Amino acid sequence: LAKTTQPISMDSYEGQEVNITCSHNNIATNDYITWYQQFPSQGPRFIIQGYKTKVTNEVASLFIPADRKSSTLSLPRVSLSDTAVYYCIVDRGSTLGRLYFGRGTQLTVWP
Amino acid sequence: EAGVTQFPSHSVIEKGQTVTLRCDPISGHDNLYWYRRVMGKEIKFLLHFVKESKQDESGMPNNRFLAERTGGTYSTLKVQPAELEDSGVYFCASSQDPRGTGTNEKLFFGSGTQLSVL
Numbered sequence: 126l127a128k129t130t131q132p133i134s135m136d137s138y139e140g141q142e143v144n145i146t147c148s149h150n151n152i153a154t155n156d157y158i159t160w161y162q163q164f165p166s167q168g169p170r171f172i173i174q175g176y177k178t179k180v181t182n183e184v185a186s187l188f189i190p191a192d193r194k195s196s197t198l199s200l201p202r203v204s205l206s207d208t209a210v211y212y213c214i215v216d217r218g219s220t221l222g223r224l225y226f227g228r229g230t231q232l233t234v235w236p
Numbered sequence: 237e238a239g240v241t242q243f244p245s246h247s248v249i250e251k252g253q254t255v256t257l258r259c260d261p262i263s264g265h266d267n268l269y270w271y272r273r274v275m276g277k278e279i280k281f282l283l284h285f286v287k288e289s290k291q292d293e294s295g296m297p298n299n300r301f302l303a304e305r306t307g308g309t310y311s312t313l314k315v316q317p318a319e320l321e322d323s324g325v326y327f328c329a330s331s332q333d334p335r336g337t338g339t340n341e342k343l344f345f346g347s348g349t350q351l352s353v354l
Contacts, residue, residue: 159342168240168327168345169279222269222331222341223292226279 129213134231143200145230147213150194158189158196161212163229169212173198200232208234238262240346242328248352254316257349261310261330268311269331269343270303274324285311318353325350 131147149158157176161169173180175187175196186199200207210229241260249255261268270282282301283293287308296303300319305311315322329343 167347168329169343170345171342174342216341222267222284222329222343223281223295224271224343225281228278 129215129225129227131211131213131227131230133228134233136233136235137203138235139204140202143203143207143232143234145198145200145211145213145232146195147198148195149213149215152193152215153217156193156215156217158187158193159214159216159224160185160187160198161214161226163210163212164208169226172211174216203232203234205234205236208232240328240330240344242326242346242349244349245347246350246352248354249318250354251320252317254314255318255351257313257315257326257328257351259311259313259328259346261328262344265330265332265344266308267331267333267341268305269329270311270313271327271329271345272324273327274321277324279327282313315351318351320353323351323353 129147129149137143157174159174160172162172163169173182173185173187175189177189180187188197210231212226212229214224240262243258247255266287268285271279272282273279281295283296283303284291285305288305302314325348327345327348329345331341331343
């Protein structure tokens with residue numbers, strides 16, 4: 126499994142755009158990049174997944190450059206309720222469901 | 237649609253006792269996983285069921301842990317006898333088989349069971 130590196134913590138204010146970058150230098154051809162969000166006292170929740178270029182859904186955007194050695198999760202106009210831990214996971218289909226979570230990034234949004 | 241449910245939400249037991257955690261996956265999900273986070277550590281994989289069969293149990297810490305999935309529906313994780321280092325949050329997750337969808341797998345997690353061994 127490719128190891129990921131992401132900031133331990135980030136702070137932002139309400140209404141700002143937040144970009145969390147994750148590096149995964151050893152990503153393999155069959156690997157997908159998946160982000161999960163976790164609130165206190167809850168399990169992780171799937172946010173977005175991509176293989177290359179850009180993916181956007183109602184929650185976030187995921188930018189993946191051509192070499193795929195990094196990715197950036199973008200949260201537009203964050204609110205207090207976006208305060209959570211965000212995990213970047215490089216996920217190989219052959220290791221179905223065996224995810225390596227790492228420490229994640231604690232995002233704190235301030236009023 | 238009901239999500240993944242886990243019971244109990246909290247359990248406090250004494251060292252040496254037995255505890256059984258239960259997980260009800262999302263209906264129709266053949267894949268069921270157990271993960272746990274012990275104090276100060278990362279969330280780690282324990283095992284994976286496909287229907288009633290254990291697909292991968294390489295993350296199970298030792299033989300005091302026994303997981304079952306009767307009839308390929310709900311799953312139980314029994315710890316017997318419990319030790320202090322077993323304290324932590326135990327998460328269950330389920331997923332559909334992503335093959336043929338053009339995407340990779342998406343796991344749906346329950347809220348976890350907080351286990352405290354005193």
